[in-house]
Amino acid sequence: MASTAESINPMDGLWSLLAYMLRKLRQQHRQSQADVGRLVAADHKTVSNWEAGRNHPPVEALRVLDLEWKTGGLLEALRHYAKTMQAPAQFLAFVEYESLADVIRINGVAFLPGLLQTPEYAREAFTLAGESEVDDHVRRRMERQVVLTRKGPPYVSILLSELALTVIPPHILPGQLDRIAEVADLPNVTLRLVPAAVGLQVGLAGDFYLFTTSAREVGFIETPARGRLVTEIEDLRRLNVAFDRTSGRALTPEATRARLQEMIEAHQ
DSSP states (O other), rough: OOGGGGGGGHHHOOOHHHHHHHHHHHHHHTTHHHHHHHHHHHHHHHHHHHHHTTSSOOOHHHHHHHHHHHHHHHHHHHHHHHTTOOOOOHHHHHHHHHOOOSEEEESSSSSSSSSOOHHHHHHHHHHHOOOOSSHHHHHHHHHHGGGGOOOOOOOEEEEHHHHHHHTTTTGGGOOOOHHHHHHTTSTEEEEEEEOGGGGOOOGGGGGEEEESSOOOEEEEEOOOSSEEOOOOOOHHHHHHHHHHHTTTTSSSSSHHHHHHHHHHHHHH
16 A cells, blocks of 8 residues: 555654654645645655655755744754664754744753854864764754744743853854853843852753743753653653752843853953
């Protein structure tokens, strides 16, 4: 029996998941296969074959659709891991929740969160981690930042330890400080610095994210091995408590902006 889009089981593997997500996202955006075809210079039969898993879409087409549907690079990432036979399910889930969340809360300690990074900082971070295809990683990270300024963006609350600022390489520090200040000024973002002077506090235990969607809340804890998705109620409670306690040690948004401006002027 020939494969059809309706018969695709996303649990069968990453190629099936990619086909399933193509159809799901198209329907969510109320577009026809012909509409998608016009976006990627393909006919509707080609799009139909992609959604049925009979053919695999080229990376160029998925990049166009990632931008059109503001997925944060999810489709291209799925294709990459399907092709290379890798399946970093936790990271893929992270990207999806980041793109779908109504509220995002971030506790940043050692590294700047991806939504704050400049291309130069991202390149340094990926190179330090020993990643291959650094240019592709940097491009996808920059594309994910569209979540901050898209139509109907999430509310984003960021707690950022000053310790993360002290390890930024000097040659990229001025541009990176400008980027942080730019994000702090967005109407849907509250960014608060946690001064190094407060000493030990629960937020220093590690970087983590909390994503709230219309359906659920999940967490994501950063680790050297790409991170761990958190779904257990008790673990989520601990992350929420840690975020709230750290928030109590942070500067106000106004004091944060003033502190960032001092640092920007000091490094001009």
